[in-house]
Amino acid sequence: MSLTPKARFLDRATPPHIATLILLAGLSALSMSVFLPALPNMTEHYQTEEWVMQLSVALYLGVNAILQIFIGPLSDYFGRRPVILWGIAAFTLASLACAVAPTPELFLIARMAQAIIALGLVLSRAIVRDMYPQDQAASMIGYVTMGMALVPMIGPAIGGYLNDLMGWQSNFWMLVVLALALFWLVYRDLGETHQGHQTSLANQFAQYPELLTARRFWGYCMAAAFASGSFFAFLGGAPGVGANIYGLGSTALGFYMGAPAVGYLVGNYISGRFSVRVGVNRMILWGTVVTCAGLLTCLILSYTPFDSAAVFFGFMCFVGLGNGMVLPNASAGMLSVRPHLAGTASGLGGAIMIGGGAILSAVASAASAVSVGSSTLVWIMLITSVFSVAAIVYTIQREKRVGAV
Structure with missing residues (x-):
């Protein structure tokens, strides 16, 4: 067992309650998607092009990717608690700036600053690892991940409703209120769980070449990056498709946007239930194939009279299903390539995955803005998913040829 004292709720002399960690990770997930149904209204408000406002997804993801490289090492050096509290404070100010930004340029700058809340997901997992031994930590991280999976189901629906009721700015005012409440909760409940200063940032970066020369690490990274890339392409392109192609209002669009979640x-349940029995590699392969099969069917139907919002968004469930099977197992694969560099692998792998997602989100946003149907977006997502299949097939073959290298 860990020597960390038992958590007592609202006692910062002890580690945090698991509910605090779920809410911390949940705000990180909510900030990514809650405002998406309001993008058409935001475009009209700022009198700009649709693709400009859709950059709010790609730029957010890009900054998120960069921050993931630094958040872990900084929390190792300064401690989890101060990094989280300063990060939530910065996120609160950034959300306020989003709500009152007078120009699209200032809004996008504030939106990039919001990406600091990425520390919610990164450090909630790190805190669990601080508190519990390995096997128990895996179970507790599952609770945090499950809570995160629920947020994207209801977040866009809430955002769409608030947009119709009080305007798009209400989404960001809600994030301000939630961030203030979370700051209070973390201040009261989250005690420091990391003891002592660890390796410096310079030493952390010095370990990267060992990972970057491991082909299996790249295989798992690319499988995860392309699998999640199809979802990030959905986030970038689906608001435009829903509003412009299918004529959905904000509330309806918010409801449909929850389909992948x-x-x-x-998919998360299947991973937890069968990964040990089936194996990491086969689970990733099955997940990528499931995604491709769903998207291929959706693409075929997009050229028929059956094309509709219900069909398009319904088949996006397969993207979420595949991601739920791929991402936990690909993450485990990344960490297993060089076990002594697990922390470095986690940060670098996350940065590669989110960075690739940012690029695909921008491409999908631009494509959907000029598309006359949903097929363009589905093509982008399908091609991305095929690359994910290729990445895991390469990794499996590499492992068979030369072993764990």
Whole structure:
């Protein structure tokens, strides 16, 4: 057992309650997607092009990717608690700036600053690892991940409703209020769980070449990056497709945007239930194939009279399902390539995955803005998913040829 004292709720002399960690990770997930149904209204408000406002997804993801490289080492050096509290404070100010930004340029700058809340997901997992031994930590991280999976189901629906009721700015005012409440909760409940200063940032970066020369690490990274890339392409392109192609209002669009999260929840359950029995590699392969099969069917139907919002968004459940099977197992694969560099692998792998997602989100946003149907977006997602299949097939073959190298 860990020597960390038992958590007592609202006692910062002890580690945090698991509910605090779920809420911390949940705000990180909510900030990514809650405002998406309001993008058409935001475009009209700022009198700009649709693709400009859709950059709010890609730029957010890009900054998120960069921050993931630094958040872990900084928390190792300064401690989890101060990094989280300063990060939430910065996120609160950034959310306020989003709500009152007078120009699209200032809004996008504030939106990039919001990416600091990425520390919610990164450090909630790190804190669990501080508190519990390995096997128990895996179980507790599962609770945090499950809570995160629920947020994207309801977040866009809430955002769409608030947009119709009080305007798009209400989404960011809600984030301000939630961030203030979370700051209070973390201040009261989250005691420091990391003891002592660890390796410096310079030493952390000095370990990267050992990972970057490991082909299996790249295989798992690319499988995860392309699998999640199809979802990030959805985030970038689906608001435009829903509003412009299918004529959905904000509330309806918010409801439909939650479709991948339903599949992700099921995929997470399948991973937890069968990964040990089936094996990491086969689970990743099955997940990528499931995604491709769903997107291929959706693409075929997009050229028929059956094309509709219900069909398009319904088949996005397969993207979530595949991601739920791929991402936990690909993450485990990344960490297993060089076990003594697990922390470095986690940060670098996350940065590669989110960075690739940022690029695909921008491409999908631009494509959907000029598309006359949903097929363009589905093509982008399908091609991305095929690359994910290729990455895991390469990794499996590499492992068979030369072993764990």
